[in-house]
Amino acid sequence: MTPRQRRELKTHMENELTQLKEELAATEAHTKPAVTPDSAIGRISRVEAMQSRHIGEASARARKxxxxxxxxxxxxxxxxxxxLCIACEEPIPLARLRLIPEATHCVACAADMER
Incomplete structure (x- = not known):
């Protein structure tokens, strides 16, 4: 990988991190319990609120x-x-690193791991 490609990936990662951190802050702000157990709302509304909160929490965990x-x-x-792939030590294609900069396996080894 050339120094220029590394710089491009570094910039891409920094931008991605900034965006993810902003999304995480917004998600966490929306996952605070809006419905207290003693609130007088309908059962369906309470279940929907709880499901929405759980989805938000799962999204926040994935972002973290x-x-x-x-x-x-x-x-x-x-x-x-x-x-470099940590399994076969071959270069991970640049296109894959641009899409998933944190990738540690090439496509073939990642596919083998999923089987």
Whole structure:
């Protein structure tokens, strides 16, 4: 991978992190309990509110996980082995890294892991 490609990936990761952190803040603001157990609303409304909160919490967890992975990738983007598959040690295609900068496996090895 060329230094220019590494810089492009680094910029892409930084932008992605900024966006994810903004989305996380918005999600967390909306997952605060809006319905207290003693509120006098209908049963269906209460269930809907609880489901919405659980969906928001799951979304926040997924964003936190992605943020942690991106921060780790950003810390290691300048390492010599960044962009190499940790299973087969072949280069991960640049197109895959542009899509998933935190990828640690090439497509073939990732597919093998899912089987």
């Amino acid at each position: 996980t992605r943020i942690a992975r991106l921060e780790h990738a950003l810390d290691h983007v300048d390492d010599e082995d960044y962009g």
